[in-house]
Amino acid sequence: MAPKSSAGSTVVKKWREHPPSSYSLKIHSFSQLEKSIAFSDQKYQSRFFSSGGYNWRLIVYPKGNEKDNGSGFISMYVEIDSNNLNEVFAELRFYIYNKKENKYFTTIQDSDVGVNRFNALKTVWGLQQVLPYGTFNNPRNGYIFEGDQCEFGVDVIVVPPLTNWEILSFNEKLHTPKFSWTVENFSQLTENTYTSNSFLMGEKEWVLSLYPKGNSRTGGKWLSLYLQLADSDTLKADEKIFTQANLRVLDPLGSNHIERKLNHWHKEENLGWGWYRFLSLDELRKSYLDKEDALNVEIQFEVVSATIYSPII
Known part of the structure; x- marks a missing residue:
């Protein structure tokens, strides 16, 4: 040759x-x-x-x-x-x-x-x-x-063969994109925070966290609401997941839901995201508790990312 x-x-x-x-x-x-x-x-x-x-x-x-x-x-x-x-x-x-x-x-x-x-x-x-x-x-x-x-x-x-790589995808066709949570006897809640059952979305387990009297920054006048990764699930070092979702407090009459748009990269040092002033407690008590004193919360996902990557040595 x-x-x-x-x-x-x-x-x-x-x-x-x-x-x-x-x-x-x-x-x-x-x-x-x-x-x-x-x-x-x-x-x-x-x-x-x-x-x-x-x-x-x-x-x-x-x-x-x-x-x-x-x-x-x-x-x-x-x-x-x-x-x-x-x-x-x-x-x-x-x-x-x-x-x-x-x-x-x-x-x-x-x-x-x-x-x-x-x-x-x-x-x-x-x-x-x-x-x-x-x-x-x-x-x-x-x-x-x-x-x-x-x-x-x-x-x-x-040139050595490729050993370090990642593949990022965004799932926009989720099988069950919605999760609903009914918080019963809302007026009688005494704990600072309550957590929903975990639910699978994308490839991770998630929970909703609710502060019925708000967190320390609200002065007890606001409902605080967050999406976060469940304790049973973890992120690897430098791993991150993007979520795009609509977080709602539902109007029992079905006409005036309170909705916030969530766009967030969840990381190891910041697994949750939400609003410490999601809804004022005065407005909540006036319009958003049903006849059984229950608060109905819902989150509907639009996008959840997933990443496949090479092992970190």
């Missing part, structure tokens, strides 16, 4: 002091290397090395890869072990050491797709024009040093 170079990409060239992290190929006689490649399809292939859990080899064309428009340049490629049949994404960075600068000339392929896709059909990717051959082979430029030595290198940065 012919080596592959990415179309629709540009090459970023710069200097770096740090040596290559994945593999270094040092040549003690570049002129002898040029002679030897006549017997190996004009290229030198390194031994396999490991990076990112896979085996690779560095391929250098000292006189350029003519089959890939690399004539007159140093061409460099990376090949994945053909025994690997998995699809692997990797970023490639090629290096040529310059003794005069005491730095590495670095070429990075800035591809439209960001990384190269290696698989059983495409095992080789690289750059056909890393550095002009004339520039490289002139000892005055520093790439050939101490007689006839040189050094090539590569970083193979394997």
Whole structure:
């Protein structure tokens, strides 16, 4: 298979002091290397090395890869072990050491797709024009040093598989979107707060909480009403649930319900939401208790979110 170079990409060239992290190929006689490649399809292939859990080899064309428009340049490629049949994404960075600068000339392929896709059909990717051959082979430029030595290198940065993710959905077609609660003998209630039976909505258990004389901020003149997650259910760390619902105190005559629109993200540190001044007690006693002294509360859900996410390590 012919080596592959990415179309629709540009090459970023710069200097770096740090040596290559994945593999270094040092040549003690570049002129002898040029002679030897006549017997190996004009290229030198390194031994396999490991990076990112896979085996690779560095391929250098000292006189350029003519089959890939690399004539007159140093061409460099990376090949994945053909025994690997998995699809692997990797970023490639090629290096040529310059003794005069005491730095590495670095070429990075800035591809439209960001990384190269290696698989059983495409095992080789690289750059056909890393550095002009004339520039490289002139000892005055520093790439050939101490007689006839040189050094090539590569970083193979394997993109790990996706392990952290979440899928957020909003359920707008709830099977039983309404929950009703009758608070009996309202005028005789003595506790500060009362809680409804739990009910399932979405994938969580919920309750309604009612303060018949209001919470500490109302001065005993208002009914406080809240939706909150039931004690039997919990949220995981950083989990949140969105609810959109209509919370009502029903008019026994059925014509003038008191309704509040609830839109809230329930989080671990704030599981409930509602109104501490939902309805004044004077108005409640006047119009919203039925003949049996019962208060009828209702909540009707429009949207409940659900999130599936990867485990947190």
